[in-house]
Structures are given as structure tokens and as C-alpha cells.
Amino acid sequence: MRVDLATGSATLVPLPGEVLRRFIGGIGLGTWILTRENPVGVDPLAAEAAVVFALSPLVGTPLTTSAKFAVICKSPLTQRLNDALSSSHFALAAKRAGFDALVVVGRCAEVSVLVVDGCGETPVVHLEAAADLWGLPAAGAEARLKARLHRPDEPGFHTVAIGPAGENLVRFATLSHDGRHAGRGGSGAVLGAKLLKAIAVRGDRQAPVAHPKKLIALARDLSTRSLGPATEKYRELGTVANMLVFNRLAVLPTRNFQESTFEGAAALSAESLAATRKKTRKSCAACTIGCEHVYGVRGSTTGVRMEYESLFALGSLCGISDPDDVLEAVRICDELGLDTISAGGTIAFTLECIERGLLDPAAPPAPADAAAP
Secondary structure (H helix, E strand, O other): OEEEOOOOEEEOOOOOHHHHHHHOOHHHHHHHHHHHHOOOOOOOOOOOOOEEEEEOOOOOOOOOOOOEEEEEEEOOOOOOEEEEEEEOHHHHHHHHOOOOEEEEEOOOOOOEEEEEEEOOOOOEEEEEEOOOOOOOOHHHHHHHHHHHHOOOOOOOOEEEEOOHHHHOOOOOEOEEEOOEEEOOOOHHHHHHHOOEEEEEEEEOOOOOOOOHHHHHHHHHHHHHHHOOHHHHHHHHOOHHHHHHHHHHOOOOOEOOOOEOOOOOHHHHOHHHHHHHOEEEEEOOOOOOOOOEEEEOOOOOOOOEEEOHHHHHHHOHHHOOOOHHHHHHHHHHHHHHOEOHHHHHHHHHHHHHHHHOOOOOOOOOOOOOOOOOO
């Protein structure tokens, strides 16, 4: 599906079977589409710059870990092709709406949300004014939008949204959805430049399967194997279990990569966090592993989802060993819609510049880029 925000028009574009066989889906399909949509040398924040939400070919099947999608765009951070990978019910809803990729081009005339209703024979697409959502954290905007679109006894909408960072065109702003984030490369800023606060999708179709019985047998086998010893570490401790492993191997990014081991790693270890601050464990959509661990943090009643990448970027990379400080930093990044890895890298670089006398911490900040209205 291709949507032009300038006109509000939506077009269902058939994908050639040869293209699907060659590029499969996700990053491959999204890249193929983007190279045909984006003009050569386009500014990533220009109206004509496209952003592509490309689904995994397995979305909508009973296979575990299959609810994946890629957000493909030209990155405002690197000026190069960017893919941000994630998984959530948004992918399942998009598949049920009947498409393999959603392409968004143009710019809204005012702050808006894009609503794609895939229930029924033909998807209905429209833009809604959303000035009341501008300025909200992504999670707050998603909750308000879902409540607005809710219809009793009908399939619910699933959403992706930007936070204040995307609205203000921060070049490593994220897209948030179901509490998860497509984090890398600044796709949130691309939507912010389009004055698009969120996308809401629902559908009622089933994903077509060529050999249902074989697929179900394979799905059962994979689900059983996903609960075996190979994933036990991630089920019990999550990806933050890698903190002590990488520290022991002397490959843990520390103090802006000046060092490769961190004396405070034990305080940030999965075992320490689980013993003192763990709240619960969750799974991504269509996943049986459940490696996502949620930790208690000051200022939050729901806790913070923590992955290894956020832990090292805002912890050891910045030389910070206080788990409360790291969890609070992750919470703030999630609320604003900032990629935790890029945020941590920026802070760590700044700290080293201060240590070397290259920056004066007392100097006034440089003028920020103009924010989107």
C-alpha cells in the first residue's frame, strides 16, 4: 500500500512475484521499494522522501518470532540507507490489513495521524487531525489514539508513534509501538518532518499459507525448540546477561571505547538487576521465548524494558555503574523517543571531549535545529 500524505490518497500496488522471491520481505523488499521511491540525493527530511514499513514474509503465520518488520528510509543521521528492525502487534495488524509493505510519502498539511482500516473487502485509509497528540510521549499518544479509535466488538487498532524527539527532528529519534522501538537511524525524525504523529492499522484477513499442515507441524517443532537450553539464558536473564560475558572477554564498550572492561559491570549485571529491581518478563508478539525483562525504576509505575544494547550504551560506555541512573536514563530516552544506543554514544563522546579539554561544560549550548510546528 502506498499513501501520499499531501493528498491523503492510498493506492494498492501489486508486487511482482519475481520481486518477492528475490527479495523475500523485510529489509530486502523495503530496500527495493525505497530505491524506486526516493529521488537521487533526496533530503531525508524532505516531503518527497519515502519511509517504508516492510513486513517479514512469515508475519501472520503460527511460527514463533515471526512478527517482524523493518522500517526503511534514508537516514537523517547518516544520509545513507537505514533499516530499523522491530517486532510487535503492529506487524500482525498490517498483515491482516492485506499488505506486505506500507509506503508513506509526502507531508501532511497539519499534524495528523494516518488510519488504515483493513477490516472488510477494501482497506479504508484516511488522515485525522492530531494536534492534541503533538508533544505527548509516544506511549501516551498511542494510548489516546487507540481509545479514540476503539469500537466495541471489533478488532482493535495497533499503532506506531513518534515522541517529542521525532517532532523536533532529532536525527536519532525512534518509532515506538506496543512499548517497543524501531530505534536506529532516525526514522522518527522522518515522520516528524512529515507532521505525522502516528499510524494506526487494523485488519481481519488471514495470511495465506500454501501448505497449512506442514506449517503447523514446523511451528510446533520450532516452539518446542525455542524453550530449550539454547534460549534459557535469555528467558531467565534477558539479553542483559551479555554484560558480564562481554566484560569477561574484554570486549565491553567502556568510556567511549577508550577501554574494553568496566569495573562497575557487576553492579549492572543481569543477576544484580534481577535480584533487586526486576518486575516481570514479557514476550514480543508471536514469540515463545520471552527474553524481554522489565525492571522497576523511579518515576515509573510500569517499569523499563531493558536490553543489553541500552545497558552498555547508557552504562559502561558512559562510565556509569549506578543501575538506578542507567534505568532512569533508559526511561527518559523511551519517553522522549530517543535511540538509546545513539544517545549513549553522544553522551560518552561529549564526556571524553570534556575530559580532554575540548568542550567547556559551562558554555551555553549551541542553537538547536528549528522544531517542526
